[in-house]
Amino acid sequence: MISYKCFLVLSILINLFTVNQGHVNQDQNGGLKNMKKVSFPLNLKSTENIEINRRIKNVSKIVDFVFETSSRIRVRPAIQNITTQHIEKYKEAIRRMKALDSNDPRSFAQQALIHGAYCDKYSPADLPSMPLEIHNSWLFLPFHRWFLYFHEKILRSLIEDDDFVIPFWNYDDPASMTLPSMFDEPTSPLYDPLRNEELRGSTKLLDFRQNPNDPEHRLTDVETIQNNLQVMKLQMVTHSKTSRMFFGGKYNPDSLLKPDTPGSCERAPHNFIHNLVGSKLTPKGQDMGLLYTAARDPIFYTHHMNVDRLWTLWKDLSSENKDPHDSDFLETSFLFYDEKAQLTRVKIKDCLNPSALGYRYDNVPILWLNKTRTPQFETFIKRKASEVLRKVTFPLDLISTESITVNRRIKNRSKAEKESVEEVIVIEDIEFNNGDSMSFDVHINPSNTVIRTDISNLATSFVNVPHVGRCDVKRRLFVGLTDTLDEIEADNDDEIVITLVPREGNIKISGLSIDFFDKHDF
Ligand code: C2O
Numbered sequence: 001m002i003s004y005k006c007f008l009v010l011s012i013l014i015n016l017f018t019v020n021q022g023h024v025n026q027d028q029n030g031g032l033k034n035m036k037k038v039s040f041p042l043n044l045k046s047t048e049n050i051e052i053n054r055r056i057k058n059v060s061k062i063v064d065f066v067f068e069t070s071s072r073i074r075v076r077p078a079i080q081n082i083t084t085q086h087i088e089k090y091k092e093a094i095r096r097m098k099a100l101d102s103n104d105p106r107s108f109a110q111q112a113l114i115h116g117a118y119c120d121k122y123s124p125a126d127l128p129s130m131p132l133e134i135h136n137s138w139l140f141l142p143f144h145r146w147f148l149y150f151h152e153k154i155l156r157s158l159i160e161d162d163d164f165v166i167p168f169w170n171y172d173d174p175a176s177m178t179l180p181s182m183f184d185e186p187t188s189p190l191y192d193p194l195r196n197e198e199l200r201g202s203t204k205l206l207d208f209r210q211n212p213n214d215p216e217h218r219l220t221d222v223e224t225i226q227n228n229l230q231v232m233k234l235q236m237v238t239h240s241k242t243s244r245m246f247f248g249g250k251y252n253p254d255s256l257l258k259p260d261t262p263g264s265c266e267r268a269p270h271n272f273i274h275n276l277v278g279s280k281l282t283p284k285g286q287d288m289g290l291l292y293t294a295a296r297d298p299i300f301y302t303h304h305m306n307v308d309r310l311w312t313l314w315k316d317l318s319s320e321n322k323d324p325h326d327s328d329f330l331e332t333s334f335l336f337y338d339e340k341a342q343l344t345r346v347k348i349k350d351c352l353n354p355s356a357l358g359y360r361y362d363n364v365p366i367l368w369l370n371k372t373r374t375p376q377f378e379t380f381i382k383r384k385a386s387e388v389l390r391k392v393t394f395p396l397d398l399i400s401t402e403s404i405t406v407n408r409r410i411k412n413r414s415k416a417e418k419e420s421v422e423e424v425i426v427i428e429d430i431e432f433n434n435g436d437s438m439s440f441d442v443h444i445n446p447s448n449t450v451i452r453t454d455i456s457n458l459a460t461s462f463v464n465v466p467h468v469g470r471c472d473v474k475r476r477l478f479v480g481l482t483d484t485l486d487e488i489e490a491d492n493d494d495e496i497v498i499t500l501v502p503r504e505g506n507i508k509i510s511g512l513s514i515d516f517f518d519k520h521d522f
Helices: 004-016 084-099 108-117 140-158 197-202 221-238 243-247 264-277 299-317 415-420 482-487
Strands: 074-076 333-337 343-347 359-361 402-407 421-433 439-444 458-463 472-480 495-504 508-518
Touching (some): 084 108, 084 140, 108 140, 108 333, 140 299, 221 458, 264 458, 421 458, 421 482, 458 472
Parallel strands (some): 074 359
Antiparallel strands (some): 421 472, 421 508, 439 458
16 A cells, blocks of 8 residues: 555656656647647647646755765765764664654655655556666666765754765675674664564574575585675676676666666675565565565665665776766656755766765775686586487476576687677566566576585576566566686587576566677667
């Protein structure tokens, strides 16, 4: 159920969310007189004037964002390095935010609704095929950067401390791979009872692979940490070789019909953390495990600080790692309430440089960067792929483990070619219900039996964070091949075997192929 208050926020947002995908221009001669009724679908043969009723008027005046004049840079710290004094300030700021009238757009409740409004397929009544959804596309990173910017600014003003910053929960470092204890005190404003009970006490390690508690293949803490670091390396390096792979696909207004492509760091660690932190006792994993309710948990904001930090790290990894330069991206705007409850229009192009927004992240060691593994490829190489495997036909209902042989048209490319063009497996039209948990793993040239806890040939995992509504969606997945094939010494091979291992949900896949992506193409 959507409450009335939420509907108000929603209606405002729906009216004001603009994506640079084309505009409807009013006829200069004012065609509102003598309007004939237009019915849809409309064959556009002559000029047509269409009258649209405005459901909401006199929305508080919107101002365009302006940069702060001061050039100060605040440093957002890693959560394990935060001082007690800083934690107390954070608690006080959230306590005050929760104490604001729930109609106040700066209140904690409304902050959570703003996130919910942008993520759950709410559509304007007259544009049902234009849902507001900022996940699973290139809008994901910039939307959340802006959301955090305003959220932090509001907290700053509530405690009248212009230096205040939110820490980042760097679960990509073994020092922070548990639930931070500051979120685990039931009387604190940072506490949320709707969380995974297992994480209480801050001793249980997060397992990015979400392995079941299988006594036969139980991992030690050391193994879990190594696996998590490996997942980080895969997502941040192996599958982030081009801008399109890292950011995800273009925003697609017809997302009900066409596939959306989430970026590598959105898929993991981002989605994993949502699912891991959400309660196992609520129907959909509320709060964190359901996008609509996720921002009701204060931990959401420190989680997203880390995602935002990973964006800055990715750009620092190589001078070739660049933000999209397409004007559809740069000119997309969102609306947020600032610390004075002023509705403010921001554009993506204005958030691409964190220092212009007055912050940076503290430098802490990045342990996944040089992570290597020992792939188990020998078992496979001794088999003849085409002889051993049964023929898979598409569309494929992914009910059990399936291995697919893929022929490579181009192999043994030079180092320079590999650096400028990435070889990618594209898994097309992954169909599932968006309201459900869904996940599957992709392995490259694995041995005969893939053990779930063994990630020596894991390429990536595809995981969904459930939505409130239930609808069938299609997504696309990009899997970077270049590094992995070098790693498993298979770059010479004419064919490779892709093994898909379903873990949760009903999944249908329409095809799989190899493609080549240029660094900056979308
Ligand atoms: Cu908007 Cu982590 O979700």
